[in-house]
Amino acid sequence: MMCLSDNELQMLADNALAGQDRERALSHIKSCAQCGEQYAQIRSVFAFLESEPAVGLPAGFAEAVAERAVSSLGWLQTKRVQKSIKDIAVAMVVAIVLSVLLNWLSSNSLGVVADTLSYDLDTVDIPFAYAMLLFTLTIGVVTIDAIMYHRFNRLSVHGRDRK
């Protein structure tokens, strides 16, 4: 076959030849001393250009950059608010489920629960039930919010130490 052009040799070295073209080029440089020599020269230019610089980045660069990136973000604030809204929603669902459960327990007249709570469930009035519901809800929201705040606070201040 005909000798390879310089462009073809460079494309071969760049992995830019595929299929039959690549096979043909590879078998030619094996059998043709002149093209083989040309190809070796190109490879040596590649190795030269790909040699690493004498200087580099300081140790711990990635961690420092990540910390700066994460803590400097405006959208993180938005994320926090979104998370809080989600958490409040979860807390409300939990509170509702709990109150329904409590209601179910009382309607089933489970004496054990009534005894433990020292309440006569038959006499529990409506305002009291609402107060209980509100209390559970508030505790749930406050707890989950505190956990979320703690999590994000650690992330932005000590992100580097988290493993």
Added chain:
Amino acid sequence: MQRTDAELIRRSREADGDAFAELVRRYEKRVFGIVYRMLNDHTEATDITQETFIKAYTHLDQFDDERPLMPWLATIALNLARNLLTSAWAKRQALDDNLSCSPSEFTRLEVLDEVQSVLSHLTPEQREVIVLRHISDLTYEEIAGVTGEKISTVKSRLFEARQRIKLLRTHEEAKL
């Protein structure tokens, strides 16, 4: 098991600092390489590498994580390096109107290693394609995407640059 880039990107978007640090570790050498080879200034190159990753992070929600990350990072890094070269040139022009340098020239002349000294003989366009091909390991198509040129332009620029480098190196060897 090693996590994929896409996975790390998704976690980074959730403000996971460790995931983003892992991504930075994967690409920092190549990003630094591009900028350092373009600017020949260690301090500037370190700063711009940092800026590249911070910028990438702030725009992470706009990045399609099914695509490879390197061309995108290279685009950001190259633009920052170009801006710096232009402003350094403008500053020097303001100081000395007779100065004959162009934005293509290195910002500051540190001691040149062998590669830097060869690259300093190329046009900035040639230097860009060389750096994108050999340091970021991008394909012709990806380089075309980063530089905004046609693939055929990228190829011919790359081939010319290498011919030039081959000549320069033979010349250097002859001098020794």
